[in-house]
Amino acid sequence: MKKIFLLFFISVISSKTQTQFYDLNETVQKQEPYGGMLQDMSINLQNNFGYTIVNVSEAMQIPESSSTTDYGLVDWDQFNYKGLIQILFNSSQKVSFGAEIGFNRLYYWEEKYKPVGSSVRWRWGTIWTWHLGGLVRLSFASHYYALTGGSFHVFFNGSGTTLGIPLAIGHEIPISKVFTIPIEFRVDIIFGNDVPIGLGGGIGLKFNISR
Numbered sequence: 351m352k353k354i355f356l357l358f359f360i361s362v363i364s365s366k367t368q369t370q371f372y373d374l375n376e377t378v379q380k381q382e383p384y385g386g387m388l389q390d391m392s393i394n395l396q397n398n399f400g401y402t403i404v405n406v407s408e409a410m411q412i413p414e415s416s417s418t419t420d421y422g423l424v425d426w427d428q429f430n431y432k433g434l435i436q437i438l439f440n441s442s443q444k445v446s447f448g449a450e451i452g453f454n455r456l457y458y459w460e461e462k463y464k465p466v467g468s469s470v471r472w473r474w475g476t477i478w479t480w481h482l483g484g485l486v487r488l489s490f491a492s493h494y495y496a497l498t499g500g501s502f503h504v505f506f507n508g509s510g511t512t513l514g515i516p517l518a519i520g521h522e523i524p525i526s527k528v529f530t531i532p533i534e535f536r537v538d539i540i541f542g543n544d545v546p547i548g549l550g551g552g553i554g555l556k557f558n559i560s561r
Contacts (some may be wrong), residue, residue, distance in 0.1 A: 435444040
């Protein structure tokens with residue numbers, strides 16, 4: 351009789367334990383999709399083109415060439431190109447935050463000069479930076495967004511590091527649940543010599559990731 355009672359007691363305990371373990375697994379499975387920062391994020395690849403507002407002569411500290419001296423800054427262009435990657439996490443339906451890394455072509459310059467005791471020479475260069483920063487993105491209306499943040503810009507020519515502020519407004523064209531095409535107008539204020547300001551429009555490809 352004791353053996354029968356003992357077997358019955360062990361079977362009840364075993365059944366109870368299995369039930370509790372199943373319930374625990376079920377709870378974990380139900381809660382998992384709602385946790386973790388990676389459940390709703392996006393990766394955006396963007397290319398922008400435009401114009402850099404800057405006084406090249408002042409920024410490079412090279413006087414413009416004149417008919418009197420025939421030396422100095424003889425040529426320049428202010429074509430602006432920007433390539434970047436953004437990673438954004440959606441904290442709500444309206445607000446996202448994340449990081450950005452990219453590079454910027456600001457302007458080109460060419461100087462004619464004559465070293466003491468030497469013949470006339472030319473030198474030239476293109477001013478580039480790469481940058482890393484944080485972003486805040488606000489969605490509004492239907493597929494429209496505004497973006498701002500702060501970044502560190504490092505000049506390729508070794509002239510130093512400075513701060514920058516991006517400001518953008520754009521519209522996203524949905525292709526599928528995973529892909530959208532952002533089209534935006536963007537302003538980048540870079541606190542370097544003469545504070546170059548990059549103006550440009552661009553297009554990108556955004557990957558939306560969710561679990």
